[in-house]
Amino acid sequence: MKLPQDFIDKYTHLLGDEAPDFFESLDQDSVIGFRLNPLKNDYRNIKYSLNKTIDYTNDGFIGKVSGRSLEHQTGYVYSQDLSAMYVAIVADAKPGEKVLDLCAAPGGKSTQLAESMQNQGVLVSNEINYKRAKILAENMERIGAKNVVVTNESPDRLVSVFKHYFDKIVVDAPCSGEGMFRKDHAATKYWHKEYPNECAKLQKEILVQAMQMLKSGGELIYSTCTFAPEENEEIVSWLLENYDLTLEPIKRYDGMEPGRPAWGNGDPTISHTVRLMSHKFQGEGQFLAKFKDNTTENKFKVKKKKAKKSKGISPSEFELWNEFIKPFKSELSNLNINDLKLNGDYLYYYPQELPDIEKLKYMRPGLALGIFKKNRFEPSYALALSLNEVSDERVIKVTKEQWKQYVAGDVIPSNESKKNGWYLLETEGKYFAFGKLVNGTIKNFMPKGLRFTAIDESEYQ
Numbered sequence: 001m002k003l004p005q006d007f008i009d010k011y012t013h014l015l016g017d018e019a020p021d022f023f024e025s026l027d028q029d030s031v032i033g034f035r036l037n038p039l040k041n042d043y044r045n046i047k048y049s050l051n052k053t054i055d056y057t058n059d060g061f062i063g064k065v066s067g068r069s070l071e072h073q074t075g076y077v078y079s080q081d082l083s084a085m086y087v088a089i090v091a092d093a094k095p096g097e098k099v100l101d102l103c104a105a106p107g108g109k110s111t112q113l114a115e116s117m118q119n120q121g122v123l124v125s126n127e128i129n130y131k132r133a134k135i136l137a138e139n140m141e142r143i144g145a146k147n148v149v150v151t152n153e154s155p156d157r158l159v160s161v162f163k164h165y166f167d168k169i170v171v172d173a174p175c176s177g178e179g180m181f182r183k184d185h186a187a188t189k190y191w192h193k194e195y196p197n198e199c200a201k202l203q204k205e206i207l208v209q210a211m212q213m214l215k216s217g218g219e220l221i222y223s224t225c226t227f228a229p230e231e232n233e234e235i236v237s238w239l240l241e242n243y244d245l246t247l248e249p250i251k252r253y254d255g256m257e258p259g260r261p262a263w264g265n266g267d268p269t270i271s272h273t274v275r276l277m278s279h280k281f282q283g284e285g286q287f288l289a290k291f292k293d294n295t296t297e298n299k300f301k302v303k304k305k306k307a308k309k310s311k312g313i314s315p316s317e318f319e320l321w322n323e324f325i326k327p328f329k330s331e332l333s334n335l336n337i338n339d340l341k342l343n344g345d346y347l348y349y350y351p352q353e354l355p356d357i358e359k360l361k362y363m364r365p366g367l368a369l370g371i372f373k374k375n376r377f378e379p380s381y382a383l384a385l386s387l388n389e390v391s392d393e394r395v396i397k398v399t400k401e402q403w404k405q406y407v408a409g410d411v412i413p414s415n416e417s418k419k420n421g422w423y424l425l426e427t428e429g430k431y432f433a434f435g436k437l438v439n440g441t442i443k444n445f446m447p448k449g450l451r452f453t454a455i456d457e458s459e460y461q
């Protein structure tokens with residue numbers, strides 16, 4: 001790969017003897033990984049090999065998964081770089097917490113945060129770019145998360161709703177992307193000598209907003225996929241100088257290096273941060289820092305948040321929803337009317353305790369359950385992917401070939417003896433969509449934009 005001369009000069013100076021190994025590592029092939037999703041039923045039941053484990057994860061593996069496999073479509077697997085996997089592990093989001101992922105698309109870290117929260121608490125996954133936010137929302141639906149709001153906002157506008165609200169905030173910042181050079185050679189074209197400084201300016205702007213949303217005593221997780229000290233140790237130094245924050249030590253596994261105090265303001269605690277350098281570590285370049293806020297509750301006058309409003313769900317709509325969901329006997333079969341929110345004709349399951357987000361742009365204000373059409377309720381694809389245990393009476397098992405037909409957009413002929421109506425479709429133990437059985441045919445409700453041609457069985461690696 002042809003690296004910019006200024007980049008070579010910079011890292012020759014910074015890394016000294018290590019520089020040749022570092023440059024060589026950027027020419028090597030990337031090691032590819034994936035994660036399993038513990039939110040899913042029997043989540044280890046997949047066809048991909050789980051032999052190559054990663055020591056700092058429970059559910060991360062080395063290997064390549066196809067976006068056209070059953071496992072991917074049903075959200076059992078998520079393809080992710082090995083280094084990127086460490087960010088959400090360090091964040092350690094817990095069930096019941098209020099967590100913000102401020103720069104979240106396409107969703108590698110957010111899906112992992114949602115998984116570790118086990119559908120309890122609130123995760124706000126935000127992405128400023130609309131197209132990317134759409135992909136983020138699709139990924140959140142695929143993994144079946146029930147407690148996630150996907151917003152499409154600038155950080156400053158989020159502050160107006162979420163002032164000092166979050167226990168944890170992840171800022172996986174837009175950066176100069178030097179750590180991605182190996183995976184994406186084209187990234188070198190955007191790089192110029194001043195680029196890291198330009199990115200650092202934006203990172204500070206984002207962090208100023210993030211700090212206004214962090215609770216007293218909360219934790220801020222900052223990460224980049226670049227090697228540049230300007231965006232890493234220097235940003236950490238700036239945060240320590242301008243806020244009442246302490247760096248928490250991050251556990252280092254084989255090949256992980258401490259951040260370098262000398263590349264920041266010399267504060268020795270900068271060694272609590274972690275650098276993943278491509279000549280020492282299998283994944284792509286990454287930097288991680290975890291801060292604890294030291295302020296006390298009284299410092300901020302946190303306004304009492306407005307209670308959420310349940311927007312105009314009529315008793316008859318609530319009845320239609322219940323008529324649909326009760327026979328499934330699922331974990332969503334007994335929702336309270338206050339858990340539900342109507343947006344136009346769409347019904348959402350809205351995380352408890354969330355302030356009113358109506359003035360924000362959002363992609364999904366919770367889990368999309370379905371849509372009211374005249375006098376009936378039509379379930380969403382997202383609802384199908386979020387259900388885990390349902391009554392056998394409401395399930396139709398189909399073959400893998402029939403699954404392939406369905407995801408390609410075809411109807412499935414069926415000799416099923418069950419009566420006409422909505423069923424959750426299952427293959428190889430995985431629920432993959434709703435289908436409507438009408439006189440021996442299962443009608444297709446796969447969203448048009450998500451249809452695809454599935455891989456052949458021989459393509460599993």
Ligand SMILES: C[S@@+](CC[C@H](N)C(=O)[O-])C[C@H]1O[C@@H](n2cnc3c(N)ncnc32)[C@H](O)[C@@H]1O
Nearest residue numbers: 103104105106107108109128129132172173174
């Ligand atoms: C490193 S990527 C995030 C990757 C993501 N966390 C993941 O794990 O999939 C950084 C994101 O920041 C977004 N971004 C760019 N400018 C921003 C800004 N001014 N404020 C907030 N986010 C911004 C980009 O659109 C991009 O999606």
